[in-house]
Amino acid sequence: MTKIVAITACIAGIAHTYMAAANLKKYAKKEGDEIKVETQGAMGIENKLSSQDIKDADVVIFAVDTSISGKERFVGKKVLKIGTSEVIKDGDSAIKKAEDLVNGKKQ
C-alpha cells in the first residue's frame, strides 16, 4: 500500500480540479492505496493537507495546470507532476507512475 497525497488545480478552477481529484481517488482505491486530495479551485482550498498527512505520505501528486499555493510544504518529498487532463484521461497510469516513483522505478 502506498500513501499518496495530491493537489489538484486547473485554470478555471471549476471542473478539471474536481474531476482530477475524483479520478485519483477512484484509481488509488483500485490499487489499494491510501490517498488524500487537496483541491485548489474556484471555492478556494478544500480538504487541506495537514503537515502530518504530508509527512506520512510516500509520494505527492501535483495534478495541476496552474501555480498552486503552499508548495513549500512539500520540500524533500517525492513529487509526480502531471496535468489535470492526463489524470482525467488515464487515472490508472497516474497512480501507477506515483507508485513507481516510490519504488524507485525509472519514469
Add this chain to the structure above:
Amino acid sequence: MEKQNSFLTKDNIVLNLDAKSREDAIAQLSEVLYKNGIITDADKFTRDVLKRESMTTTGIGKHIAIPHGKSTAIKVPSMVFAKNKTPLKWNSLDGSKVTMIFLMAVSTNNGDKEHLKMLAHLSGKLMDDSFVSKLNKANKTKDILNLLED
C-alpha cells in the same frame, strides 16, 4: 414554492440539440443560458468559452464535453446540459466524438459557493463510469434531472 436547492430545472436540459460543430453547440447553448437569465451577452460568452477551449480541450472522453466560461455578469453560477443528435468532433482526450455537453457558466468573482459546489460535485461524478452510462441511456428530461441532482 421553488425548492431551496433547485439548481437545475427542465430549462437547464436540452434534448435533441442539433448542432453541427463544437462552435455551433457552444453558441446555441449560450443562447439557452441567455434565455434562462444567467448571462447577459450570449456572443461574448460564446467567445470566452471558445477562448478557454483553445487552451486545453474540454472533451474529457466517453463522449462528454464540459465547456465552461467565466463572466463578471453572472450572478448565479449555472449550467445547461445537452444531448446532441449527432456526435461532434471535440478534440477529446480519448478521441471520442461528443454527444453529451455540459456548458458551465461561473461568475468571475465567485459569488455563490453553493452552486459552485454542485458544479464541482457534478464534475467529480463524471469520472464514475456507471453514472456516465446511465446518463448516456437517459432520454427523458425528468430522468436526466434525477441523475444530475442525485
